[in-house]
Amino acid sequence: MRAKLDEISESEDSSSSSDSSDPESEAEDTGTSSENDSTIVTAAAKKHKKAMVKSKIKDLQKQLRALDKEPDEDEDADQGDQAEQMPNSKSQTAKLLALMKMQRQDGLDVLQMQLQLLQVQIKTLRQAQVQEEEDSLNESIGSHARGLLNLELANPAGARGRKSMLERNLGQPGSAPPPNLEQRFVMEQFGEQKKKMSPKVEEKTKKKRASTVAYKRVDQLWDATLHDYKLTETVSDDGIDTWDQYIFTVRRRFDWEHKYQETLVDIKSKPLKESLQHIMAGVKGISLIQDTPNIDPNMLFLYLEETRDFINRCVEKSRDEKNRKKERKSAAIKAQHLRVLVNYLEKDYAETKRTLQPMLENGLITFDLLWALFKPNLVAYTTTYGDQDHPRAFKVDAATKQHHFMKGTWYEIEGKYLEYDGKSFGMGSMSVQISSFQGVRRISSLECFPLQFHKEAQRIKSELIERGKKFVAMEGVHYKYHKGMAFTKRKRQIVKINIDGRIMCDAAIHRRINPNYQVSTVRPNELDDGAVEMSDEDDESCGCGGESSSEEADGHRYTPSSSEDTPPLRRRFRLVKYLEGRSQIVEVDPEDKEAANARKDGLGEHGKDSGHTFSEEELLIASPVVLGFAFNEKLWLELTVSGISDVKFNEDAFDSLVLPESQKSIIKALVSSHAFHPSKSIDDIISGKGRGLCCVLHGPPGTGKTLTAEGIADLLKCPLYMVSAGDLGTDPRSLEKQLQNILDIAHSWGAILLLDEADVFLEKRSIHGIHRNALVSIFLRLLEYFQGILFLTTNRVETFDEAFVSRIHLSLRYDELSPKARHRVWKLFLDKTKATEGIEVEALTESDYKDLARRDVNGRQIKNLVRAAQALAVHQDQPLSMAHIRRVIDVAENFERDLKGGTGYSEAMRSYT
The missing domain is CATH 1.10.8.60 (Helicase, Ruva Protein; domain 3)
Structure with missing residues (x-):
């Protein structure tokens, strides 16, 4: 102890001498400090305080030297007097002496550590030069030094004994090491204790820069005491979690403001994870393949009854002597772990169950408990774009609570439905929002709710299944009639349009012409993903399958909002296409092997088998709309399936034309030959050029030109696509794009294209009419490669350009009516x-x-x-x-x-x- 005080005194002397020997640096330091803080003391005050500290330390040194001069005889006499007062037993005397030494030594250690801490604070205050804190610390040093001196005087042991006990105590394993900051101070001030206090730091200081061929991980952290960053060694993480000993942990998450966010259950047990993979199979958004998956406890609560059933199956498996010992043990472990999970759910959700069950029995719900309604893979009911006359159903994937500082709070119900993209059937995605509300609301009044809570659930289910059959029968391209509501999206708004006319259902062309239209993508590989069945191999691998089949397991499924009288949807249907182009849904009998073999060959009893098989549930969640085109409105729309019917063709319209029979027979022969036998027509020298049919009908108004095109279209049962100059526009750039799309669509559908009042685009070109010349050139070039049927009507045929005359296949004149x-x-x-x-x-x-x-x-x-x-x-x-x-x-x-x-x-x- 005395040696340490000597070193402190020497360091103080050196610092004071350096201050006195270099007044310029002292003035410079003082000036710099005064710029940083207005409360910094002057250089003279600083010297005065250092001198006071130095004098105090010297006083302590003098007192310690006086202790060293005491004779050992006095020390031995004191020990002898104490030993005489002790019992005669030597062992007891030795124990008491050892106890007294340990107590005194503990006091010395405490004062020693306090002195070191005070010295560290003094050094920090010297750097900051704060006057008030220096005065208080100096007073503290004096008081602690006096206490240390008193304890030294009261210690009966000699100087050598105290020194040896101090050295032994510093080496005891139970002594707590000083903090890193204290170690640094001791290294600087106490030279002889450097190696004992921090040998690693001293070893590093001796090594040269970049002399060790290795790397080290360090953290740069902010030191609030030094007001600067410092480097510390990175704490190694061996990947061992403190909570890994538990089969699962219930983790509550808080944000940076310590506000509660959510609760998650971290699954640590492998048997528990494997069990949940079977219990929650097919649930979207939950990955149980991870090493430590985390699950929302609300989701676990929704599958509480399935978990209980799975426990019973595991118990039966573990007690069945027919199974192997390993399988029985695995099943018993799974049952044990699942019981812990069930106990947690029953404890934490006891109040929720008491509140939820009576509300569901009465068809009521609160906003905070909406999550309990929408269990994954449950069939939910909603409307088509808010239209109550067109209900729809979908399969729930997840229900998440969302919040926005402007929109407020709402629940986002995500789901999937049966969709067709023009090429294949698959599952499309959709979402419905339920805005927040206060108090209790009736479930059937929500924007979306489980289908079983509908007052007429069975009737709605039957209607939706029949509509689903109609939807899947619309595969491909169909020329139909629509009467009812149609929808389109414009600027993120739903626009309703009443359609009463002929339409063309073609999802592929709709998606190609309108690539930016917001419509769901189709995932063909997700068909039948809701029907998760466990095979016998799966049962053996999980160790708890028992003898229960997948149907029995599904029959015991419990939904907090389930309806026991709802029959399961087990029937399956197949789409069959007739040779004449019609489609029909035929129910499939799984036991009929002959029909199954016929389906494998591609031919069924009713016609060509399309290869698509649909379950009753898939028909239930089929899309309520099809993508198509309305001919009268010239709009691409989402047409309601319920408003679609077959076209009633007027085959007598062509016969009612007041035309010579020779003209009528020529028109009929040309159009029918091109429509049904296009490959037998003469091709141009350039392949694909000039294979269309162009007919010009000219004459006064009201003589039957338009009726001729309409009559021949109904006679041949072909679509009639009527286009006017207003639909094409007069800008050359937009005209070319629009006309090209129209010609492609008409050819794809096999439609008769009627261009009414075509003289606007076919008028003779002139030297000065550059704009009109561009229109005529575009029209002639596109018409050259058109392979469909085109009717042009005009009452100004004399204005036609000469280049167009050679491209006309048939020209008919209509005179005034006699x-x-x-x-x-x-x-x-x-x-x-x-x-x-x-x-x-x-x-x-x-x-x-x-x-x-x-x-x-x-x-x-x-x-x-x-x-x-x-x-x-x-x-x-x-x-x-x-x-x-x-x-x-x-x-x-x-x-x-x-x-x-x-x-x-x-x-x-x-x-x-």
Whole structure:
């Protein structure tokens, strides 16, 4: 101890001498410190305080030297006096002396450590030069030094005994090592104790820079005492978790503000992990393959009943003497670990069960307990884009609680459904949001809820399965009629459109034409992934399968919101395509081996087998919409399956055309030959060029040009795609892209393309009309490679460009209707009104028809006049008669007279004639 104080004194002398010998550096240090802190003491005050500390240490040294001068005889006499007062037993005397020495030595050690700590703080304060803390520390040093001196004076042992006991005590294994900061101070101040206190640090200081061929891991940490970063050795992690001894741990997570976030269960036990792999098979978002998987305890609670059933199976397996000893032991371990998990769930979720069960029995739920409704692989009910008239079902994958500082809190219900992308069937993904609400709500009033909570669950289920059959029958391309609601997405908003007309169902073309349209992707490999079945091999590997089959295991599944009267969906269906193009869903009998062999050959009893087999559950969750195109609206839409029906073709429309039979036969032959036998037509020298059919129908308005295209399309049962100049635009860049898409689509569907009033794009080119020349050039180039059927209607054929004339395959002229033709048209429309509309029509005489035929009107005007007369008769609640027709004709003639110039024009024409 005295040697250490000598070293401290020497260090103080050297520091004071250095301060006095180098006044410039002292002034520089003082100036630098004053810039950092306004409270730093001056250099003179600093010298004064150092001198005081030095004097205190010297006083301690003097007192210690006085102790050394005491004779050993006094020491021996003191020990003898104490020994006389002790009992005569030598062993007891030795024990008491040893005890006294240990007590004194402990006191010395404590004071020694306190002195070292105070010296470290003094050194730190010297660097900071804080006056108040230096004064307080100096006073503390004086008091502790006096206490140390008093203890030394009270110690009866001699100087040599004290020194030997101090050395022995420093080497005792039970003594706690000083902190790293104290070690540094001792190394600097006590030279002779350097090796004992921190031999590793001294060894490092002796080695040269980069002399050791190895690497070291260190951490750069902030030292709040030194106000600087320091390097410390990285604590090695051998991968041993403190909590690995437990089969699972319940871990609560908190954020950086110590706010609770979530609770997770970390599975450590391999038997427990293997058991949960069978219990929670097919659950999306849970990976039990990891070394330490973590699971939401809410999810474990949803599978509580399945866990109990699995425990019973494991117990039966462990008690069955027929099984091997290893299998019985494995099953017993799994049952033991699962019981611990069940005990935890029953304890932590006891209050939840007491609250949840009565609410579910009454069809009620709170927002905080919504997670208990949506168990994975459960069939949920919702609407199609919020339309209550079009319900839908999907299979739940997960229900997660979301929060946003602007949107608030909501539950995101993610699921999957049966989808078709134009190539294959598979599972699409979808999500439904349930906004937060206060208090209790009825489950059936939520935006999404389990199907079993619907008031008419069985009826809804039957309707959805039938609609699913209709959906899978729409595989491929189908020309249909739609009446009802359709949907489209525009700027993340759902737009509803009422469609009443012919459509084309084609998911592949829809996705190709609209690549950025938000529609779910299809994963074909996920079909039938919900039906998880355990084989006998799986049972043996898990050690707890027993004799229970997969169906029995599924039958014991418990859902917190289950309905026991819901029958399982076990039936399966197969899609069969007829030779004429129709499709039908046929139920599959698994026991019928002959039918199964026929399906393997690709031919079923009803036609060609498509190879797709669907379960009843997959039909239940089939998509409620198909992707298609509405011909009247010219829009790509999501069309509701329930509104789709077959097209009723009007095969008599072509026969009703008032055309010469020679022209009608030519049109019919050309169109039917190109539609059904395109390969037999003559090809151009360049392959794929000039294989289309272009027909020009020209003549006055209302003579039947458009009706010809419509009639031939219905006769051949082909789609009719009508395009006008407004659909194509007049910009050359957009025209080329739009026209190319239309030609490709028409050829893919085998549709008849009708370009109405085509003279806008086929007018003669001129030197100055560069814009028009570009339009004509684009149209001619694309038309050259079109391989479909194109009808062009115009009443200005004389303006056509010469280059287009050579590309016309058939040109038909439509003249003004003759009286005989007008007679046929009047009779045709009046008979049609009586047949289709169900309105009573008075029989017209032959003279009435002759009177009507003398009127100078075209076919379109005749149709409009009959429709107006029909409306007038319905309004007056009378049969349609000649009087209603005459009244309508008089109004139309007055309008036509005013249109041509009024009464003056008619009088001039009369005088001219």
